[in-house]
Amino acid sequence: MEAVGRPPPDWGHWGYSEAVLPAEFHYKTGPGSLVNVLAWIKGNPLAPFQGKPAGYLRVEKTLLVLGLTLRELDRVLFSEDGSAHFPDYLQDSPLTLVHLDKAIHGCKALLSTVNPGALGSSTNTNMDQSVTDNAAKGKKKPVR
């Protein structure tokens, strides 16, 4: 199994069996914290590895982490008081709109590195090229 940059949070997989993210996500530090997720995104989890572009499963897994992060932030920030089905740590989370902005910015930054301005095209030749170009420029050095 390959690893690119930082490892993803330990809850970032399809076997995760909770409807909400663990309390660790709301901590200021830790491998499963939002701070670490943002750093992981910043490291471009879709960067090519050993010259090969990201595979489908890696893209899917990256989207899972991003999506669960955004969903959790949405719950923290926009759920009405009295959402009793959410655990206390979520309702008392210190996360704010600033964190949501950072997560959204991370999505956009990731998008720009993968496929600048060419999404929605019927082919992804441009994406292929951009990923390859980034690798050639040494923007991201994958590490095992």
Place this chain on the structure above:
Amino acid sequence: MTQKAVLGILSHWYKRQEAGKQWPLKFLKPERHILEVFDMGETENLNEGAGSEGEATEADGDDDEWRARSHGHPAVEVDGRPNRGEARGEKKQEESDTLPAIPSQVDISLRKLFLKSLSKEGGYQKLVELLDTADVSVVHLIGKRPILTNPLAGKYSGGSWSPST
């Protein structure tokens, strides 16, 4: 046009319809207040943009139902107007509503839908579109170098490569 005249026209049209004529009377769209008189309720707002004389007006739900029967498929109506596209959208919405909230409970075939449902944020949605793009890329690049391939499609499972994880 008096209500009596309209009633007469509609009655005649109905008789011809029931007689099995292929294309019953085609008439100008009824006025809004006439629709109210006939208690057509939800079809009232369909007056806007309806056809002119000589066109089949689809403002009449009976007409749609009759046509659907004659063509052997059920009439699918959205706000009183047949719309199979929107009906498919509703089905998709239903699927989205029934998605589990827990990743481990998401069927493999619904993963993309699950991912789309996690957030409406624009950048994220565009990233999800990468998965759609991946399917297309296989067609163009399979001979050279497969990228972002979809192992779930099962089309290339016998190939000499495997997607990275």
